[in-house]
Amino acid sequence: MDINLFIVQFFNALFFASILFLISSGLSLIYGIMKILNLAHGALYMLGAYVTFTVAILWLGMSWYSMLLAYLASILVVAGLGIFIERVLLKPLYNKPQDLQLLLTFALIFILDDIVKMIWGAQYRAFPKIPGWSIPVGDYQIPIYFILTVFIAIGVGLFLHWFFTRTTYGKMVRAISYSLETSSILGINTDRLFALSFALGAGLAGLAGGVAVPLYTASPGMGGDAIVLSFAVIVIGGMGSILGAFVGSLIVGFSRVFMAILFPVFEIALIYVIMAVILMFRPTGLFGMEMRERR
């Protein structure tokens, strides 16, 4: 393998990891704080993709400026829906058996898939072109949008780090993820923080869909494909840990790319093997320290 090919393949892995991180960070965050495994996270990702498509292509016409607005719209719409889901649908279930939350988020997949089909139709929706030009690396090319995706992912990671370590809200959220009872006793308004956390996690799913849609082809049900890989990512990294989602994405991204080149037969199987092995020997994942204390 010549050095240029190595560089572009390395970048391909990094790019795929970035997409995975954008999708899975919200899933991990919601689980970490609220202990809810949101099966509908993929459906929220789908919704983000459709909102970005609508704003950037159908309403404004493609430009970097409209893309930015479209991302914001995706975040706001999906986060808003997140608040509705948390306040109206999930809140009554907090003192009920935990499985009901699971059943509800599963029902939401069906509901959201069909709503998207009602609004946008069943046909494929795609950007007319992947935005931007490409940077040559020897004979190969890296589209600028792929690079942008990596930066967005890093930006989101840094933002979350800042949010959870530097802001009062973030610190309070972390406090409830350690211990809900203690936090309540200390006078933290857990109600509002739950809504905030769910909105944040949902907003991240919306952003992920928005960032991904120019590269992919959107269709109702696209979220189902994304959700299982996200499970693998957050399990490998440590459920509830943002750093874990980051590292989990890198592991899944890199192992997939290099398996695709070396042992394509086991490309997908390997991800589940890694997932199982890590779970067996380090159930809290590679970076799930905070979770262990809770148990």
Add this chain to the structure above:
Amino acid sequence: MTEVSESRRDWVKLAGAGVAGLAVGYGLGFLTAPERVVEKEVEVPTEGLPGIPDEPLKIGYIYFMTGTLGTYGTNAAAAIELAVEEINNNGGILGRKIELTSKDEADRERVLDNISKMVQDEGAEIVVGLDSSGDALKVIPLVEEELQIPFIVTHAATPKLTECAKRKYIFRISMYEEPIDIMAAQLVKELYEGEVSVVANIGPDYAYGYDSWAIFSGKLKELMPDLEFLEPIYTPLFTTDYGTYIDQIKGSGADLLFSSLWGGDAATFFKQAVAKGLFDSVKVYMNAMLGATDTLEAIGNDNVPTGVDVWGSGRYWFLYPPHDVYPLNKAFVENFRRKTGSYPPYVAATSYTAIYAVKKAIETAYVMKGSWPEVDDIVSALEGLTVPGPMGPVYIRPEDHQGLYDVFWGRLKKGSPTYPMPILDDLVIYPPGKVFPEPLTTMVSC
């Protein structure tokens, strides 16, 4: 490349003129039998016929109506409704109106239950449909031994359905992968001999992908043994990111890339390939399923690369047979656009034709029998039937129940400003006799 485009133009000219000299074998395609098509249909009286049941004829259909493949079912449903409206407005089949019932193939574990429901509970006398090859094979025991009604597959492409055995009740009216792939190999020989040397493949990681490559590469090895064939690349289910494969192909020095990716995957791969400059090194790209308007809409007019010959094929292309010489296709395209606002993809054409095949078979059987035909009469009438569809006349081969019609490959070009998507141009048409295998012979393992 002038030589190449000259020869291509000749083909197009031949196709336009309808010269019959190219026919080999069955020769039932549009090319060879244009007069058959323009011939006026025999008027069948629609009222006052003896022995016609009063209640409507129920036809069931099952496609993916939801999920990532939902576009297939919604288009097929629109076309079926169109056919039924046309038929019912003209008095129905021998005066008997058609009524529809439908199910969603996307309910994966319940496909067989749902087909049984349509037939045994809702009284469907004929069923059409199925997108998935796995489902098409899965229905065989149910339809052949329990339901025993005519079942017309309109999309699922596995060769095993019609090549491995003659089914009694199951028919397939749509083109399947083998003729398309065989023609692809012949086309490479015809147009690119001496110009390409290294052949790569990218296809989906399941039977359809493996079979397509086996057929194409097998035929091409036979025709051009000097080519170098690279290890085929198969992409797992739910792949959305093709960068790794694109750079791998680029690094391999392939100049001919064959692909059996389809639907949204074909579009996603293509756009990423354009953005990553794959077509700087690949000189010829042939995608067996690119000739699908839904895929081309997702690709868009801005993604047509220059400096590479991109070829696409499929089960139907809305501009062939040419509208000026084949009014049926023109009318179909216009009516479908009026109904849905978009150009008909192939599922629309094949499902539309399936309904007309049912109509024609019943009418034929009625003439023979003098009363409303039983299941077996309809089945015998379908065998050997030629039904005019938007893709040209379709001949249903009695030996294996496979629909035969012209196979096309066309070159991708910008459709703007006339069309909202890229189109296939410079169409090369092979009559079925040239590329369809003999009945019940196969290049895949049964």
Add this chain to the structure above:
Amino acid sequence: MKILRDNELYSLVVLLMFLAVIPQFLSTYNVRLLSVGLLYGLAAVGFNILYGYTGLISFGHAMFWSAGAYGLAIGLVKLNLDPVLSILLAFTLTFIIAVVTGYLSLKHTEIYFAMLTLAFAQLIYALIIKLRDITGGDEGIYGIPRFPPDIEQYYYLVYMIVALLVLLAWWIVRTPLGLGFQAVRDNPYRAEALGMDVRRVRLISFVLSAFYLSVAGILYAPLNRAITPDIAFWTFSAIIVIMTIIGGSKNMFGAFIGGLIFIYINTQAMNLTEFWQLTLGIILALLVYLAPYGVVGIFDRVVEYVRGRR
């Protein structure tokens, strides 16, 4: 006699008697549908041994249904074995997968256990797709013989096995073994202090549960006479969990009726509207609020109400 006052047994017996008679009044299609319902019910009962009674939630039980179905189909179609050997093959396959995945997954509980079972099930799914010489890959295996071929007769075969196994499940959870499951569910530390090998008890429950799913799969393959890998995909595992919850995991009657109800809702939603997913989703969501303890929870409340009035 305590047993005579057991509501659950009464309910089960009445339901099973009903299911024995009802096919006489149903069309071929509805008998077929009911057979599927019985198998879903059996799967939910099996799942509930692990879930409701041992307190472990698995996201991968589709792998045992598939092990049964594929084991039988491979034996009958690919290897041309006789039915007994094929069933044996299916059980062996199930047993090996259950013991290995169970042993490894049961290093943990709760969500980590769930995720491990999901990982193993997806691995099995990937293998089914990949090992196409044996499994037929995505195209599956078709032409599985059914005995007896007549659907109504086959219903009664399914019925007898399902009835037997459901009653057996009812009985097992009342034996010392079953009480052990519940002790482990309620307080694993206490169970351990009492000298129980908690992980072993859980493993037995896991394998037993897998056996039920496997039987459902073994009966499912000849019913459909063909199988494709969607029965191994994670969504099918999710459906197994969902139908147990909507029926009610507190007892076997709840789980069993959950399977039947799920099939009914699913079929009706598809018939009513093009937007069947939306309809199904809304019904499932409503059940979350209206019947938090499953349908059997409502049932119990009605029984209590009637008793209270008497």
